[in-house]
Amino acid sequence: MHAAEKKVRAFVRVKPTAHFAQDVIKFGPDNKSIDIYIKKDAKKGVVNNKQTDWSFKLDGVLHNTSQELTYETVAKKLVSEALTGYNGTIMCYGQTGAGKTYTMTGATAEYKHRGIIPRAVQQVFRAIACSVDSFITVRISYLEIYNETLCDLLSTTTSNDMQMAIVDCPQGVYVKGLSIHSVSDEEDALNLLFEGETNRVIAEHSLNKNSSRSHCIFTIYIEVRSRVRVLSDIRCINSKINLIDLAGSERLSKTRSEGRVLKEAAYINKSLSFLEQIIIALADPKREHIPFRQSKLTHVLKDSLGGKCNTVLVANICGEALHVEETLSSLRFATRMKWITTEPVVNVTYDSEETVKTLEKEISLLKQELAMHDSLVNRSLVTYGPLTDVQVAEIKSQIHKYLQGAIDEIDIMNFRQVQEVFKQFKLIVRQQEGEVETRLRSKYILIDKNDFATIAAAQKVMAGKQKNTRSLKGLFKSSLRTDFNT
Numbered sequence: 001m002h003a004a005e006k007k008v009r010a011f012v013r014v015k016p017t018a019h020f021a022q023d024v025i026k027f028g029p030d031n032k033s034i035d036i037y038i039k040k041d042a043k044k045g046v047v048n049n050k051q052t053d054w055s056f057k058l059d060g061v062l063h064n065t066s067q068e069l070t071y072e073t074v075a076k077k078l079v080s081e082a083l084t085g086y087n088g089t090i091m092c093y094g095q096t097g098a099g100k101t102y103t104m105t106g107a108t109a110e111y112k113h114r115g116i117i118p119r120a121v122q123q124v125f126r127a128i129a130c131s132v133d134s135f136i137t138v139r140i141s142y143l144e145i146y147n148e149t150l151c152d153l154l155s156t157t158t159s160n161d162m163q164m165a166i167v168d169c170p171q172g173v174y175v176k177g178l179s180i181h182s183v184s185d186e187e188d189a190l191n192l193l194f195e196g197e198t199n200r201v202i203a204e205h206s207l208n209k210n211s212s213r214s215h216c217i218f219t220i221y222i223e224v225r226s227r228v229r230v231l232s233d234i235r236c237i238n239s240k241i242n243l244i245d246l247a248g249s250e251r252l253s254k255t256r257s258e259g260r261v262l263k264e265a266a267y268i269n270k271s272l273s274f275l276e277q278i279i280i281a282l283a284d285p286k287r288e289h290i291p292f293r294q295s296k297l298t299h300v301l302k303d304s305l306g307g308k309c310n311t312v313l314v315a316n317i318c319g320e321a322l323h324v325e326e327t328l329s330s331l332r333f334a335t336r337m338k339w340i341t342t343e344p345v346v347n348v349t350y351d352s353e354e355t356v357k358t359l360e361k362e363i364s365l366l367k368q369e370l371a372m373h374d375s376l377v378n379r380s381l382v383t384y385g386p387l388t389d390v391q392v393a394e395i396k397s398q399i400h401k402y403l404q405g406a407i408d409e410i411d412i413m414n415f416r417q418v419q420e421v422f423k424q425f426k427l428i429v430r431q432q433e434g435e436v437e438t439r440l441r442s443k444y445i446l447i448d449k450n451d452f453a454t455i456a457a458a459q460k461v462m463a464g465k466q467k468n469t470r471s472l473k474g475l476f477k478s479s480l481r482t483d484f485n486t
């Protein structure tokens with residue numbers, strides 16, 4: 001596996017029950033494997049080919065695990081990596097009543113029962129309190145997807161006129177029209193979580209919908225602006241943590257539903273089966289096209305599933321024999337998630353607008369400091385703006401006089417003049433080089449000393465010429481001798 005590649009991590013969390021099916025569900029000693037045994041169906045006779053045993057290996061089994069340990073195991077690392085620029089997604093999957101909301105949001109009765117969302121918010125703000133070399137800003141959004149309709153749980157407008165839409169852009173996917181709220185501390189963020197939950201319940205009554213039949217995505221957006229500059233640019237890290245409470249995954253046949261409930265179940269089944277298709281496609285390295293747009297849920301999660309993001313799945317199961325089919329289906333889903341390979345990347349940008357502003361401020365300060373230095377040494381006539389054409393012409397003339405020996409020094413008042421002097425020298429040197437080359441070319445054929453083929457050819461010609469000269473000389477000598485003899 002490539003060094004930066006990671007696998008999606010998948011955990012199973014078992015809801016505590018007094019009727020735990022210990023003959024059916026067995027946990028391995030490594031705390032990572034889980035086996036399911038189903039007794040053979042006696043009605044189907046002696047020949048019964050139905051599989052009865054299954055083994056699953058995940059990243060951890062959370063059985064009788066506190067909320068705190070669940071957070072440490074599932075979320076802590078992902079949240080701390082989000083603070084360094086990696087997007088993260090934690091998703092709870094499972095049948096209705098299996099403990100998804102308990103895991104994600106928690107119970108309000110006791111502080112220690114708070115779930116992943118409030119603990120993640122706390123971790124982020126604790127990190128902000130400890131950070132000395134960066135400004136961190138946090139924003140929150142809370143989206144609900146109910147029957148393929150997007151709903152802003154933190155909307156500040158009373159009417160739902162604002163059409164929401166999922167938009168793909170080079171930076172990733174975002175929901176147009178979804179309100180995103182700045183929060184300055186943990187309390188602010190938790191108030192928004194509470195507000196979202198309340199709006200969900202209100203909508204449940206007023207719009208006659210069942211809130212546990214919707215998918216909910218609580219997103220924490222983190223922006224970290226470094227106070228330390230990298231090559232004069234302001235380093236800016238943007239990441240988001242998606243905390244997703246999926247709708248219950250039970251089968252339609254089991255719900256024996258009709259009317260509104262049937263419609264809800266059909267939408268959920270459709271979106272969860274699309275989610276499963278996406279996961280299978282993502283796990284296949286040969287697949288070129290991943291059909292994210294098939295449902296609102298998969299589209300909105302396009303940049304949060306696999307790909308460049310840290311992804312963790314919690315499969316919530318009920319430990320009772322009655323729910324074993326749902327438990328099996330959740331464990332299969334979790335195993336598939338584990339097949340996906342991701343390559344998380346840091347979302348870093350360099351804020352050029354902010355950089356320009358900071359540099360302008362610095363230039364202005366330096367100018368003021370320079371003016372102060374000049375006034376201290378009575379150099380009030382010195383200017384620091386760009387040189388005028390007349391000033392450039394003056395420098396040029398001084399250099400020519402200097403080269404001819406007419407003057408011994410060139411007047412220098414400021415740094416721009418020094419630069420102009422060097423520039424003029426360079427131009428003169430280039431001009432002279434050109435003239436020398438033209439003169440040489442008019443007399444000689446210039447050959448590149450590394451062009452061995454041309455050199456060899458020229459040497460051959462030269463050797464031929466020398467030979468001719470020698471034979472001419474010989475002829476000349478013999479003719480002289482002849483002349484002399486005659």
Ligand SMILES: Nc1ncnc2c1ncn2[C@@H]1O[C@H](COP(=O)(O)OP(=O)(O)OP(=O)(O)O)[C@@H](O)[C@H]1O
Pocket residue numbers: 014015016094095096097098099100101102103107211212213246247248316
């Ligand atoms: N690990 C757990 N420890 C204690 N209580 C739990 C645990 N998991 C779930 N519960 C309790 O079980 C009940 C159902 O849980 P929860 O509402 O979280 O299920 P869910 O999967 O979110 O259901 P839905 O799909 O309807 O939203 C709640 O009263 C919750 O407090």
